[in-house]
Amino acid sequence: MENESNKILEEVTGSEYKYGFYTDIEMDQAPPGLTEDTIRFISAKKKEPDFMLEFRLKAFRHWQTLKEPEWAHVKYPRIKYQDLIYYSAPRKQPKYDSLDEVDPELLETFEKLGIPLDEQKALAGVAVDAVMDSVSVGSTFKKTLEEHGVIFCSFSEALQKHPELIKKHMGSVVPYRDNFFAALNSAVFSDGSFAYIPKGVRCPLELSTYFRINAANTGQFERTLIVAEEGSYVSYMEGCTAPVRDENQLHAAIVEIIAHKDAEVKYSTVQNWWPGDKEGKGGVYNFVTKRGICEGENAKISWTQVETGSAVTWKYPSLVLKGDNSAGEFYSVAVTNNMQQADTGTKMIHLGKNTRSTIISKGISAGRSNNSYRGLVKTTRNAENARNFSQCDSLLLGDQCGAHTFPYLDVGNRSSIVEHEATTSKISEDQLFYCMQRGIDMEGAIGLIVNGYAKEVLSKLPMEFAVEAQKLLSISLEGSVG
């Protein structure tokens, strides 16, 4: 009898397992939990080469030995890793038939951001009519890139078509041993993007402009790998100004950038994850490891980021300046409102001679939020004449929010020059009244002043991104004063 029921149970669960995985493609997802089997399943599902599975398993075994880090300035409920779902196929079926069915609040935000109607539909998960024809846009784009020998595709595709490049570079900048979230990502990453710029090529297009709609759906464990060969140039944009709501609370991405001799990589990102409601409920936790390495002489990498979303953000885009005369830049605007918490910053590791780095960080806090900047500048013994300049500004709106700056310096070379400047300011009543006297209402005035404050960073963004980012800043702070 007991045997019988066990058998039935097995059948039921087993078949569910079976159907869950192999038949119903739309519902294609792994059962909750994380074991070696989950990882084998993900890898098999994606038909990955063996080395990839091995990499994932090693990362997983390492992750199991780690404890989740705790930080003084970020608080959030414990994440139950065994309750999460680690693989879920991209949804192909539109959620809605028309925009009328979409949350009006979301549409209003799209409107304010000036996102074209067709993109609004795609972002909200509405069936898109043939008019947009994103396929043809995509293919002209691809063709131009191909002509220049630039590879730009999803991580999965790259694993199929260019496994040798992935094998060579993946994990070389952010090893899976790097930290808790990097290990987790390395074990279970879903997909991401791969860009490869061959020697001497100046990439003719801003990468990822045309793909942002798709990028909005790439899931919770993304991986980006950018390789710029000697003398090449690329400007890469990731993210999306439209608010991204996601049922997945935890996001742990990895971005790796490699710039060889004389190469330059500009990486820009605008992140607007759902921050949750006014109490911070339901918001996304964003734990990201981003790092670039200037491998060769005269290489240059710059990070430009505008962060307005997430309930909790933890990220420190970092740069290792290994090649002599290489340069690194970090430009950041981080906005926190309501109950948001952001702990961001950068690390600049100077290894080579005459290496230079610039850090411009602009924090904006409103509501009851907390915004921390944490930066490390390290110059090693061989880094003769290394130079760093850091400027960390905080702007406070109201008196219930917090801004914290933690600059760490680790100077291992006497000839290096490290400068740090920090300011904290408030929007004054004088400034607001001046704007209002000219006919600009309170929110418009705050938007204007905040954008002025962040201009140094916004001006580093590619043009079209910059315009959207400006609107985004204003919108993020709506209702924060008055």
Added chain:
Amino acid sequence: MLSIKNLSASIYGKPIIKGLSLEVNAGEVHAIMGPNGSGKSTLASVIAGRETFDVDEGEISYMGKNLFDLPAEVRAREGIFMGFQYPVEIPGVSIANFMRTAINEKRKYLGLDPLTGAEFLKLMEEKKKMVDIQSKLTNRSVNEGFSGGEKKKNEIFQMAMLEPRLAILDETDSGLDIDALKVVANGVNKLRRKDNATVVITHYQRLLDYIVPDFVHVLYDGRIIKSGDKSLALELEEKGYDWVKKETA
């Protein structure tokens, strides 16, 4: 156009304006003079709708509307302009951007389409010429690093751009060299029309040689204690405020 009746206003419980009345009609130029701390800037701020000041008594009507029903930005869009005694700096915001935002807000309020980039630039060039402001200035951040005189000229430029119905210029002449003073006065005179009015707050009768007022008022301790025509300003210059004080006491 503007009718102030028995206005009393205070800040943090301290009375500043103490029962002031003033009538300004379209086409008129009024000058308000008075010693430091007498409440001139406060009066301007109250008319413009600054909320740090409390209105305790009285009424102000503007174009037939109760001014106290309108928030500051709406008063501005309705054509009230204040030239600030101490213009503030707004780092990172160019004058061009600032003005474009302001003008388009006003146009939106009036039910007009926003100006296109080209239309706006054309308007700006025109007004820059009119008030003789340097080309480069409009690309700079609002008032940031401006000299005292540049700040004041910038106020007049903004006034020219916004074409107000009622302009209140709070010591726009202070700190100007004689050439700049002429430029500012010229600007004001060029903008003068039958359907708008100007209130100039000043310490110097010199300005009134260039902007000829229809009325001169003396503001003293929160009240207008004497009004007259242009000759009153000359008399004040000669005899000082004590003279009026004694005369009205």
